[in-house]
Amino acid sequence: MADSSVPPGGHRSGRGPRKKHGDRKGRSGPPRGRQGPGRPPSGDPAREAALDTLRAVREDAAYANLTLPRLLRERRISGRDAALATDLAYGTCRAQGLLDAVLGACCDRPLDELDGVVLDALRLGAQQLLRTRIPPHAAVSAVVELVRSRAGSRPTGFVNAVLRRVAEHDEAAWVERLAPPDALGRLALTHAHPRWIAEVFAQALGSDEELAAALAADDARPAVHLAARPGEISAEELAAITGGDESPYSPYGVLLTEGGDPGELAPVREGLAVVQDEGSQLVALVASRAPVAGDDTRWLDLCAGPGGKAVMLGALAAIEGATLDAVDRAPHRARLVEQATEGLPVRVHAGDAREIVLPEEAYDRVLVDAPCTGLGALRRRPEARWRRQPEDVAELTELQRSLLRAALERTRPGGVVTYATCSPHPEETTAVVTAVAAETGAELLDTAALLPEVPDTAVPGDGPGVQLWPHRHGTDAMYAAVLRRV
Numbered sequence: 064m065a066d067s068s069v070p071p072g073g074h075r076s077g078r079g080p081r082k083k084h085g086d087r088k089g090r091s092g093p094p095r096g097r098q099g100p101g102r103p104p105s106g107d108p109a110r111e112a113a114l115d116t117l118r119a120v121r122e123d124a125a126y127a128n129l130t131l132p133r134l135l136r137e138r139r140i141s142g143r144d145a146a147l148a149t150d151l152a153y154g155t156c157r158a159q160g161l162l163d164a165v166l167g168a169c170c171d172r173p174l175d176e177l178d179g180v181v182l183d184a185l186r187l188g189a190q191q192l193l194r195t196r197i198p199p200h201a202a203v204s205a206v207v208e209l210v211r212s213r214a215g216s217r218p219t220g221f222v223n224a225v226l227r228r229v230a231e232h233d234e235a236a237w238v239e240r241l242a243p244p245d246a247l248g249r250l251a252l253t254h255a256h257p258r259w260i261a262e263v264f265a266q267a268l269g270s271d272e273e274l275a276a277a278l279a280a281d282d283a284r285p286a287v288h289l290a291a292r293p294g295e296i297s298a299e300e301l302a303a304i305t306g307g308d309e310s311p312y313s314p315y316g317v318l319l320t321e322g323g324d325p326g327e328l329a330p331v332r333e334g335l336a337v338v339q340d341e342g343s344q345l346v347a348l349v350a351s352r353a354p355v356a357g358d359d360t361r362w363l364d365l366c367a368g369p370g371g372k373a374v375m376l377g378a379l380a381a382i383e384g385a386t387l388d389a390v391d392r393a394p395h396r397a398r399l400v401e402q403a404t405e406g407l408p409v410r411v412h413a414g415d416a417r418e419i420v421l422p423e424e425a426y427d428r429v430l431v432d433a434p435c436t437g438l439g440a441l442r443r444r445p446e447a448r449w450r451r452q453p454e455d456v457a458e459l460t461e462l463q464r465s466l467l468r469a470a471l472e473r474t475r476p477g478g479v480v481t482y483a484t485c486s487p488h489p490e491e492t493t494a495v496v497t498a499v500a501a502e503t504g505a506e507l508l509d510t511a512a513l514l515p516e517v518p519d520t521a522v523p524g525d526g527p528g529v530q531l532w533p534h535r536h537g538t539d540a541m542y543a544a545v546l547r548r549v
Protein backbone atom coordinates (compact mmCIF):
# COMPACT_ATOMS: atom_id res chain seq x y z
CA MET A 64 0.00 0.00 0.00
CA ALA A 65 2.98 2.33 0.32
CA ASP A 66 2.88 5.28 -2.07
CA SER A 67 6.27 6.27 -3.32
CA SER A 68 4.78 9.47 -4.73
CA VAL A 69 3.95 10.66 -1.24
CA PRO A 70 5.97 13.85 -0.88
CA PRO A 71 8.68 14.14 1.74
CA GLY A 72 8.22 16.07 4.91
CA GLY A 73 6.22 13.63 6.96
CA HIS A 74 9.30 11.90 8.25
CA ARG A 75 11.17 13.06 11.27
CA SER A 76 13.92 15.58 10.74
CA GLY A 77 17.39 14.15 10.47
CA ARG A 78 18.77 16.05 13.43
CA GLY A 79 20.02 14.16 16.48
CA PRO A 80 19.45 10.56 17.48
CA ARG A 81 16.17 8.90 16.55
CA LYS A 82 13.52 9.44 19.19
CA LYS A 83 10.26 7.74 19.91
CA HIS A 84 6.86 9.41 19.59
CA GLY A 85 6.80 10.11 23.25
CA ASP A 86 9.83 12.34 22.91
CA ARG A 87 9.38 16.02 22.40
CA LYS A 88 10.71 17.13 19.03
CA GLY A 89 11.42 20.58 17.75
CA ARG A 90 8.76 20.53 15.08
CA SER A 91 5.99 19.12 17.23
CA GLY A 92 6.40 21.99 19.69
CA PRO A 93 4.60 25.32 19.64
CA PRO A 94 5.28 27.24 16.44
CA ARG A 95 5.94 30.91 16.39
CA GLY A 96 4.84 31.53 19.93
CA ARG A 97 1.20 30.84 19.11
CA GLN A 98 0.75 27.71 21.14
CA GLY A 99 0.24 27.14 24.84
CA PRO A 100 -2.67 26.62 27.11
CA GLY A 101 -3.67 30.27 27.29
CA ARG A 102 -3.67 30.79 23.53
CA PRO A 103 -6.91 32.34 22.30
CA PRO A 104 -9.16 30.28 20.05
CA SER A 105 -8.02 30.24 16.42
CA GLY A 106 -10.06 29.69 13.26
CA ASP A 107 -10.42 26.00 14.18
CA PRO A 108 -10.41 25.90 17.98
CA ALA A 109 -12.01 22.44 18.16
CA ARG A 110 -9.35 20.67 16.11
CA GLU A 111 -6.56 22.69 17.76
CA ALA A 112 -7.75 21.56 21.19
CA ALA A 113 -8.12 17.97 19.98
CA LEU A 114 -4.60 18.01 18.49
CA ASP A 115 -3.12 19.47 21.67
CA THR A 116 -4.84 16.77 23.70
CA LEU A 117 -3.38 14.07 21.46
CA ARG A 118 0.06 15.61 21.90
CA ALA A 119 -0.25 15.66 25.69
CA VAL A 120 -1.42 12.04 25.74
CA ARG A 121 1.43 10.92 23.49
CA GLU A 122 4.27 13.01 24.88
CA ASP A 123 3.39 13.44 28.53
CA ALA A 124 1.32 10.28 29.16
CA ALA A 125 -1.49 12.70 30.08
CA TYR A 126 -5.10 11.65 30.56
CA ALA A 127 -7.30 12.90 27.73
CA ASN A 128 -10.29 13.36 30.02
CA LEU A 129 -8.31 15.72 32.25
CA THR A 130 -6.37 17.52 29.53
CA LEU A 131 -9.19 18.37 27.16
CA PRO A 132 -11.61 19.88 29.71
CA ARG A 133 -8.74 22.04 31.00
CA LEU A 134 -7.92 23.25 27.47
CA LEU A 135 -11.58 23.99 26.76
CA ARG A 136 -11.81 26.03 29.96
CA GLU A 137 -8.57 27.91 29.43
CA ARG A 138 -9.42 28.73 25.82
CA ARG A 139 -13.07 29.45 26.58
CA ILE A 140 -14.23 26.97 23.97
CA SER A 141 -17.87 26.03 24.40
CA GLY A 142 -20.97 24.88 22.56
CA ARG A 143 -20.52 23.13 19.24
CA ASP A 144 -16.77 23.65 19.16
CA ALA A 145 -16.41 22.01 22.59
CA ALA A 146 -18.61 19.11 21.49
CA LEU A 147 -16.57 18.64 18.29
CA ALA A 148 -13.26 18.85 20.16
CA THR A 149 -14.49 16.23 22.63
CA ASP A 150 -15.72 13.88 19.92
CA LEU A 151 -12.50 14.18 17.96
CA ALA A 152 -10.03 14.01 20.85
CA TYR A 153 -11.67 11.16 22.73
CA GLY A 154 -12.69 9.32 19.56
CA THR A 155 -9.15 9.47 18.18
CA CYS A 156 -7.68 8.24 21.46
CA ARG A 157 -10.15 5.35 21.64
CA ALA A 158 -9.60 4.24 18.05
CA GLN A 159 -5.83 4.69 18.00
CA GLY A 160 -4.93 1.07 17.22
CA LEU A 161 -7.43 0.84 14.37
CA LEU A 162 -6.38 4.24 12.98
CA ASP A 163 -2.72 3.26 13.16
CA ALA A 164 -3.41 0.01 11.32
CA VAL A 165 -5.05 1.98 8.50
CA LEU A 166 -2.40 4.70 8.49
CA GLY A 167 0.30 2.06 8.47
CA ALA A 168 -1.17 0.72 5.25
CA CYS A 169 -1.22 4.20 3.71
CA CYS A 170 2.25 5.43 4.68
CA ASP A 171 5.51 4.53 3.01
CA ARG A 172 7.41 4.55 6.30
CA PRO A 173 6.83 3.25 9.81
CA LEU A 174 4.54 5.48 11.87
CA ASP A 175 7.09 5.68 14.66
CA GLU A 176 9.46 7.52 12.34
CA LEU A 177 7.00 10.36 11.75
CA ASP A 178 7.16 13.67 13.53
CA GLY A 179 4.86 13.64 16.54
CA VAL A 180 2.68 16.47 15.27
CA VAL A 181 2.33 14.79 11.88
CA LEU A 182 1.34 11.49 13.48
CA ASP A 183 -1.22 13.18 15.74
CA ALA A 184 -2.66 15.07 12.78
CA LEU A 185 -2.87 11.90 10.67
CA ARG A 186 -4.69 10.10 13.49
CA LEU A 187 -7.06 13.05 13.87
CA GLY A 188 -7.67 13.07 10.12
CA ALA A 189 -8.19 9.31 9.89
CA GLN A 190 -10.64 9.43 12.79
CA GLN A 191 -12.71 12.06 10.97
CA LEU A 192 -12.61 10.17 7.68
CA LEU A 193 -13.45 6.74 9.08
CA ARG A 194 -15.47 7.32 12.23
CA THR A 195 -17.40 10.60 11.83
CA ARG A 196 -19.81 12.09 9.31
CA ILE A 197 -17.54 15.05 8.57
CA PRO A 198 -17.27 15.34 4.75
CA PRO A 199 -13.90 13.97 3.61
CA HIS A 200 -12.75 17.12 1.81
CA ALA A 201 -13.49 19.22 4.92
CA ALA A 202 -11.68 16.74 7.18
CA VAL A 203 -8.59 16.59 4.98
CA SER A 204 -8.28 20.32 4.35
CA ALA A 205 -8.84 21.18 8.03
CA VAL A 206 -6.09 18.79 9.12
CA VAL A 207 -3.71 19.97 6.41
CA GLU A 208 -4.22 23.56 7.56
CA LEU A 209 -3.63 22.51 11.14
CA VAL A 210 -0.34 20.89 10.15
CA ARG A 211 0.64 24.00 8.20
CA SER A 212 0.05 26.19 11.25
CA ARG A 213 1.97 23.85 13.55
CA ALA A 214 4.81 22.57 11.41
CA GLY A 215 5.00 24.78 8.35
CA SER A 216 4.14 23.80 4.78
CA ARG A 217 6.79 21.06 4.32
CA PRO A 218 4.78 18.10 5.67
CA THR A 219 1.41 19.25 4.29
CA GLY A 220 1.76 17.43 0.97
CA PHE A 221 2.58 14.19 2.80
CA VAL A 222 -0.38 14.54 5.17
CA ASN A 223 -2.70 15.40 2.31
CA ALA A 224 -1.57 12.36 0.31
CA VAL A 225 -1.83 9.90 3.20
CA LEU A 226 -5.30 11.10 4.19
CA ARG A 227 -6.49 10.84 0.60
CA ARG A 228 -5.39 7.22 0.65
CA VAL A 229 -7.26 6.67 3.90
CA ALA A 230 -10.37 8.20 2.30
CA GLU A 231 -10.31 5.65 -0.52
CA HIS A 232 -12.19 3.17 1.71
CA ASP A 233 -14.64 3.43 4.56
CA GLU A 234 -14.02 1.92 7.98
CA ALA A 235 -15.74 -1.39 7.20
CA ALA A 236 -13.73 -1.84 4.01
CA TRP A 237 -10.47 -1.12 5.85
CA VAL A 238 -11.36 -3.67 8.52
CA GLU A 239 -12.10 -6.15 5.75
CA ARG A 240 -8.63 -5.57 4.30
CA LEU A 241 -6.66 -5.48 7.53
CA ALA A 242 -8.43 -7.85 9.94
CA PRO A 243 -6.59 -10.97 11.10
CA PRO A 244 -8.18 -14.22 9.98
CA ASP A 245 -9.64 -15.29 13.34
CA ALA A 246 -12.98 -14.08 14.71
CA LEU A 247 -11.66 -12.62 17.94
CA GLY A 248 -8.90 -10.67 16.21
CA ARG A 249 -11.41 -9.34 13.73
CA LEU A 250 -13.79 -8.20 16.48
CA ALA A 251 -10.94 -6.51 18.32
CA LEU A 252 -9.99 -4.53 15.22
CA THR A 253 -13.60 -3.74 14.32
CA HIS A 254 -14.26 -2.23 17.73
CA ALA A 255 -10.81 -0.71 18.11
CA HIS A 256 -9.60 -2.76 21.09
CA PRO A 257 -6.22 -4.39 21.63
CA ARG A 258 -6.48 -8.11 21.10
CA TRP A 259 -5.46 -8.95 24.68
CA ILE A 260 -8.35 -6.92 26.08
CA ALA A 261 -10.82 -8.63 23.73
CA GLU A 262 -9.44 -11.96 25.02
CA VAL A 263 -9.93 -10.85 28.65
CA PHE A 264 -13.53 -9.78 27.92
CA ALA A 265 -14.26 -13.13 26.26
CA GLN A 266 -12.81 -14.95 29.26
CA ALA A 267 -14.82 -12.82 31.70
CA LEU A 268 -18.03 -13.33 29.71
CA GLY A 269 -17.45 -17.07 29.62
CA SER A 270 -17.92 -17.31 25.85
CA ASP A 271 -17.51 -15.38 22.58
CA GLU A 272 -21.27 -15.02 22.11
CA GLU A 273 -21.61 -11.56 23.59
CA LEU A 274 -18.14 -10.38 22.73
CA ALA A 275 -19.19 -8.21 19.78
CA ALA A 276 -21.87 -6.49 21.87
CA ALA A 277 -19.47 -6.02 24.79
CA LEU A 278 -16.73 -4.50 22.63
CA ALA A 279 -19.19 -2.29 20.75
CA ALA A 280 -20.68 -0.94 23.99
CA ASP A 281 -17.18 -0.41 25.35
CA ASP A 282 -16.30 1.64 22.25
CA ALA A 283 -19.20 4.06 22.71
CA ARG A 284 -19.31 7.23 24.76
CA PRO A 285 -20.84 6.45 28.13
CA ALA A 286 -24.00 8.08 29.42
CA VAL A 287 -23.59 10.39 32.42
CA HIS A 288 -25.20 9.26 35.67
CA LEU A 289 -25.81 11.25 38.81
CA ALA A 290 -26.21 9.80 42.28
CA ALA A 291 -28.63 11.52 44.63
CA ARG A 292 -27.09 11.85 48.06
CA PRO A 293 -29.12 9.62 50.40
CA GLY A 294 -30.98 11.67 52.98
CA GLU A 295 -30.66 14.89 50.95
CA ILE A 296 -32.67 14.41 47.78
CA SER A 297 -34.51 11.53 46.09
CA ALA A 298 -33.69 10.23 42.63
CA GLU A 299 -37.20 11.28 41.57
CA GLU A 300 -36.59 14.88 42.67
CA LEU A 301 -33.12 14.89 41.12
CA ALA A 302 -34.51 13.63 37.81
CA ALA A 303 -37.21 16.32 37.85
CA ILE A 304 -34.69 19.10 38.52
CA THR A 305 -32.11 17.95 35.98
CA GLY A 306 -34.49 16.75 33.28
CA GLY A 307 -32.88 13.29 33.45
CA ASP A 308 -34.43 9.84 33.88
CA GLU A 309 -34.35 7.75 37.02
CA SER A 310 -31.79 4.96 36.55
CA PRO A 311 -33.08 1.45 35.96
CA TYR A 312 -31.33 -0.18 38.93
CA SER A 313 -29.83 2.18 41.48
CA PRO A 314 -32.44 3.75 43.77
CA TYR A 315 -30.21 6.85 43.88
CA GLY A 316 -29.36 7.06 40.18
CA VAL A 317 -30.37 9.52 37.49
CA LEU A 318 -29.39 9.13 33.86
CA LEU A 319 -28.75 12.50 32.24
CA THR A 320 -30.30 12.84 28.83
CA GLU A 321 -28.94 16.31 27.93
CA GLY A 322 -25.31 17.13 27.16
CA GLY A 323 -23.37 19.89 28.92
CA ASP A 324 -21.15 19.94 31.97
CA PRO A 325 -22.90 17.96 34.74
CA GLY A 326 -20.68 19.72 37.29
CA GLU A 327 -22.61 22.90 36.53
CA LEU A 328 -25.99 21.42 37.49
CA ALA A 329 -27.39 23.09 40.60
CA PRO A 330 -27.85 19.89 42.67
CA VAL A 331 -24.22 18.90 41.94
CA ARG A 332 -22.87 22.37 42.79
CA GLU A 333 -24.91 22.35 46.01
CA GLY A 334 -23.60 18.93 47.06
CA LEU A 335 -26.97 17.19 46.81
CA ALA A 336 -25.78 14.88 44.05
CA VAL A 337 -22.52 13.63 42.58
CA VAL A 338 -21.55 12.47 39.11
CA GLN A 339 -21.15 8.72 39.49
CA ASP A 340 -21.60 5.78 37.15
CA GLU A 341 -24.58 3.63 38.08
CA GLY A 342 -22.25 0.63 38.42
CA SER A 343 -20.30 2.39 41.17
CA GLN A 344 -23.57 3.22 42.91
CA LEU A 345 -24.50 -0.45 42.81
CA VAL A 346 -21.17 -1.43 44.36
CA ALA A 347 -21.74 1.03 47.22
CA LEU A 348 -25.23 -0.41 47.54
CA VAL A 349 -23.85 -3.96 47.81
CA ALA A 350 -21.41 -2.77 50.49
CA SER A 351 -24.29 -1.20 52.43
CA ARG A 352 -26.69 -4.12 51.99
CA ALA A 353 -24.35 -7.00 52.90
CA PRO A 354 -25.93 -8.74 55.89
CA VAL A 355 -24.21 -8.21 59.26
CA ALA A 356 -25.29 -9.98 62.43
CA GLY A 357 -25.27 -7.77 65.53
CA ASP A 358 -23.69 -4.35 65.82
CA ASP A 359 -23.40 -2.43 62.56
CA THR A 360 -21.99 0.99 63.39
CA ARG A 361 -18.30 0.88 62.43
CA TRP A 362 -17.71 1.08 58.72
CA LEU A 363 -14.45 1.26 56.77
CA ASP A 364 -13.59 2.23 53.17
CA LEU A 365 -10.00 1.10 52.62
CA CYS A 366 -9.36 2.54 49.14
CA ALA A 367 -11.56 5.59 49.27
CA GLY A 368 -10.05 8.23 46.97
CA PRO A 369 -11.38 10.30 45.35
CA GLY A 370 -14.45 9.55 47.42
CA GLY A 371 -17.32 8.59 45.11
CA LYS A 372 -18.38 5.55 47.12
CA ALA A 373 -17.32 7.12 50.45
CA VAL A 374 -19.91 9.87 49.89
CA MET A 375 -22.65 7.30 49.36
CA LEU A 376 -21.52 5.16 52.31
CA GLY A 377 -21.02 8.23 54.52
CA ALA A 378 -24.52 9.47 53.73
CA LEU A 379 -25.98 6.02 54.47
CA ALA A 380 -23.88 5.80 57.64
CA ALA A 381 -25.38 9.12 58.78
CA ILE A 382 -28.87 7.68 58.30
CA GLU A 383 -28.00 4.43 60.09
CA GLY A 384 -26.17 6.08 62.99
CA ALA A 385 -22.84 4.57 61.90
CA THR A 386 -19.44 6.17 61.25
CA LEU A 387 -17.09 5.58 58.35
CA ASP A 388 -13.29 5.53 58.39
CA ALA A 389 -11.97 6.26 54.90
CA VAL A 390 -8.37 5.47 53.90
CA ASP A 391 -6.34 6.27 50.81
CA ARG A 392 -2.64 5.90 50.22
CA ALA A 393 -2.37 9.04 48.08
CA PRO A 394 -2.53 12.15 50.27
CA HIS A 395 -4.12 14.28 47.55
CA ARG A 396 -6.81 11.67 47.02
CA ALA A 397 -7.40 11.48 50.77
CA ARG A 398 -7.92 15.26 50.70
CA LEU A 399 -10.48 14.82 47.92
CA VAL A 400 -12.33 12.32 50.12
CA GLU A 401 -12.28 14.86 52.95
CA GLN A 402 -13.78 17.53 50.71
CA ALA A 403 -16.37 15.18 49.23
CA THR A 404 -17.56 13.87 52.61
CA GLU A 405 -17.64 17.17 54.50
CA GLY A 406 -20.55 17.22 56.93
CA LEU A 407 -20.84 13.41 56.97
CA PRO A 408 -19.74 11.11 59.83
CA VAL A 409 -16.52 10.25 57.98
CA ARG A 410 -12.91 10.30 59.30
CA VAL A 411 -10.32 10.34 56.56
CA HIS A 412 -6.84 8.79 56.93
CA ALA A 413 -3.97 9.15 54.46
CA GLY A 414 -1.87 5.99 54.48
CA ASP A 415 -1.28 2.54 53.07
CA ALA A 416 -4.26 0.34 53.91
CA ARG A 417 -1.91 -2.60 54.48
CA GLU A 418 0.06 -0.83 57.18
CA ILE A 419 -1.97 2.04 58.58
CA VAL A 420 -2.75 1.79 62.27
CA LEU A 421 -6.46 1.14 62.61
CA PRO A 422 -8.30 -1.03 65.09
CA GLU A 423 -7.92 -4.76 64.31
CA GLU A 424 -10.99 -7.00 64.12
CA ALA A 425 -13.14 -3.97 64.84
CA TYR A 426 -15.17 -3.02 61.77
CA ASP A 427 -18.63 -4.33 61.01
CA ARG A 428 -18.69 -3.39 57.33
CA VAL A 429 -15.69 -2.83 55.05
CA LEU A 430 -15.30 -1.86 51.39
CA VAL A 431 -12.11 -2.53 49.40
CA ASP A 432 -12.53 -0.78 46.06
CA ALA A 433 -9.16 -1.98 44.92
CA PRO A 434 -6.76 -0.31 42.49
CA CYS A 435 -7.05 -2.26 39.25
CA THR A 436 -6.38 -2.19 35.52
CA GLY A 437 -9.59 -0.23 34.98
CA LEU A 438 -10.51 -2.48 32.03
CA GLY A 439 -14.16 -2.07 33.03
CA ALA A 440 -14.10 1.71 32.71
CA LEU A 441 -12.30 2.09 29.39
CA ARG A 442 -15.23 4.11 28.03
CA ARG A 443 -14.32 6.93 30.41
CA ARG A 444 -10.57 6.88 29.84
CA PRO A 445 -10.18 7.22 26.11
CA GLU A 446 -6.47 6.39 25.81
CA ALA A 447 -6.38 3.72 28.53
CA ARG A 448 -7.02 0.70 26.33
CA TRP A 449 -3.80 1.37 24.37
CA ARG A 450 -1.73 2.33 27.41
CA ARG A 451 -2.56 -0.62 29.66
CA GLN A 452 -0.44 -3.71 29.09
CA PRO A 453 -1.06 -7.36 30.03
CA GLU A 454 2.08 -7.20 32.21
CA ASP A 455 0.33 -4.69 34.51
CA VAL A 456 -2.02 -7.36 35.79
CA ALA A 457 0.31 -9.49 37.94
CA GLU A 458 1.55 -6.60 40.08
CA LEU A 459 -1.99 -5.37 40.65
CA THR A 460 -3.36 -8.76 41.65
CA GLU A 461 -0.63 -9.07 44.29
CA LEU A 462 -1.68 -5.70 45.73
CA GLN A 463 -5.37 -6.61 45.48
CA ARG A 464 -4.86 -9.81 47.46
CA SER A 465 -2.95 -8.04 50.19
CA LEU A 466 -5.58 -5.28 50.42
CA LEU A 467 -8.35 -7.86 50.74
CA ARG A 468 -6.39 -9.65 53.45
CA ALA A 469 -5.86 -6.32 55.26
CA ALA A 470 -9.61 -5.66 55.03
CA LEU A 471 -10.45 -9.03 56.56
CA GLU A 472 -7.95 -8.46 59.38
CA ARG A 473 -9.75 -5.22 60.31
CA THR A 474 -13.18 -6.83 60.20
CA ARG A 475 -14.69 -8.38 63.33
CA PRO A 476 -15.87 -11.99 63.14
CA GLY A 477 -19.36 -11.87 61.64
CA GLY A 478 -18.58 -8.60 59.85
CA VAL A 479 -18.56 -8.29 56.05
CA VAL A 480 -16.07 -7.16 53.42
CA THR A 481 -17.09 -6.07 49.92
CA TYR A 482 -14.27 -6.44 47.42
CA ALA A 483 -14.75 -4.43 44.20
CA THR A 484 -12.85 -3.58 41.01
CA CYS A 485 -13.70 -1.53 37.94
CA SER A 486 -12.31 -4.40 35.92
CA PRO A 487 -13.88 -7.67 34.75
CA HIS A 488 -10.48 -9.34 34.42
CA PRO A 489 -10.93 -12.78 36.07
CA GLU A 490 -7.42 -12.54 37.54
CA GLU A 491 -8.43 -9.35 39.37
CA THR A 492 -11.89 -10.52 40.36
CA THR A 493 -12.74 -14.17 40.99
CA ALA A 494 -9.11 -15.32 41.28
CA VAL A 495 -8.36 -12.78 44.03
CA VAL A 496 -11.56 -13.44 45.96
CA THR A 497 -11.37 -17.21 45.70
CA ALA A 498 -7.71 -17.34 46.74
CA VAL A 499 -8.08 -15.01 49.74
CA ALA A 500 -11.29 -16.74 50.89
CA ALA A 501 -9.51 -20.11 50.76
CA GLU A 502 -6.49 -18.79 52.60
CA THR A 503 -8.37 -16.95 55.37
CA GLY A 504 -11.43 -19.17 55.70
CA ALA A 505 -13.72 -16.20 54.96
CA GLU A 506 -17.21 -17.22 53.85
CA LEU A 507 -18.30 -16.21 50.35
CA LEU A 508 -21.81 -14.73 50.44
CA ASP A 509 -24.36 -14.68 47.63
CA THR A 510 -23.67 -11.22 46.22
CA ALA A 511 -26.28 -11.46 43.44
CA ALA A 512 -28.96 -11.84 46.12
CA LEU A 513 -28.04 -8.35 47.32
CA LEU A 514 -28.93 -6.86 43.94
CA PRO A 515 -32.21 -8.61 43.12
CA GLU A 516 -33.25 -5.73 40.85
CA VAL A 517 -30.27 -6.25 38.51
CA PRO A 518 -30.49 -9.17 36.04
CA ASP A 519 -27.68 -11.16 34.43
CA THR A 520 -24.92 -10.45 36.94
CA ALA A 521 -23.68 -14.03 37.24
CA VAL A 522 -19.96 -14.69 36.98
CA PRO A 523 -19.22 -17.60 34.58
CA GLY A 524 -18.40 -20.95 36.13
CA ASP A 525 -20.33 -20.16 39.31
CA GLY A 526 -17.60 -17.75 40.34
CA PRO A 527 -18.23 -15.63 43.41
CA GLY A 528 -19.61 -12.11 43.11
CA VAL A 529 -21.50 -10.08 40.53
CA GLN A 530 -20.25 -8.71 37.24
CA LEU A 531 -21.86 -5.70 35.56
CA TRP A 532 -21.34 -4.90 31.86
CA PRO A 533 -21.89 -1.85 29.65
CA HIS A 534 -23.74 -3.88 27.02
CA ARG A 535 -26.02 -5.58 29.58
CA HIS A 536 -26.55 -2.90 32.21
CA GLY A 537 -25.39 0.39 30.68
CA THR A 538 -22.86 0.65 33.53
CA ASP A 539 -19.11 0.33 33.72
CA ALA A 540 -17.96 -3.29 33.98
CA MET A 541 -17.79 -3.23 37.78
CA TYR A 542 -17.23 -6.35 39.85
CA ALA A 543 -18.18 -6.89 43.50
CA ALA A 544 -18.07 -9.85 45.88
CA VAL A 545 -18.99 -10.05 49.55
CA LEU A 546 -17.09 -12.13 52.12
CA ARG A 547 -17.95 -12.70 55.77
CA ARG A 548 -15.19 -12.88 58.34
CA VAL A 549 -15.58 -16.05 60.36
Ligand SMILES: C[S@@+](CC[C@H](N)C(=O)[O-])C[C@H]1O[C@@H](n2cnc3c(N)ncnc32)[C@H](O)[C@@H]1O
Pocket residue numbers: 343365366367368369370371372373390391392393396414415416417432433434435485
Ligand atom coordinates in the same frame (compact mmCIF):
# COMPACT_ATOMS: atom_id res chain seq x y z
C1 LIG B 1 -10.44 2.32 42.38
S1 LIG B 1 -9.79 3.64 43.29
C2 LIG B 1 -11.02 3.85 44.52
C3 LIG B 1 -12.21 4.65 44.05
C4 LIG B 1 -13.09 5.13 45.19
N1 LIG B 1 -13.53 4.03 46.02
C5 LIG B 1 -14.27 5.91 44.71
O1 LIG B 1 -15.37 5.35 44.63
O2 LIG B 1 -14.11 7.10 44.41
C6 LIG B 1 -8.51 2.88 44.18
C7 LIG B 1 -7.85 3.80 45.20
O3 LIG B 1 -6.98 2.99 45.99
C8 LIG B 1 -5.90 3.81 46.38
N2 LIG B 1 -4.81 2.90 46.81
C9 LIG B 1 -3.94 2.22 46.05
N3 LIG B 1 -3.13 1.47 46.80
C10 LIG B 1 -3.51 1.68 48.09
C11 LIG B 1 -3.06 1.19 49.34
N4 LIG B 1 -2.05 0.33 49.42
N5 LIG B 1 -3.69 1.64 50.45
C12 LIG B 1 -4.71 2.52 50.36
N6 LIG B 1 -5.17 3.01 49.21
C13 LIG B 1 -4.59 2.59 48.09
C14 LIG B 1 -5.60 4.65 45.17
O4 LIG B 1 -4.91 5.83 45.56
C15 LIG B 1 -7.00 4.93 44.65
O5 LIG B 1 -7.47 6.15 45.12
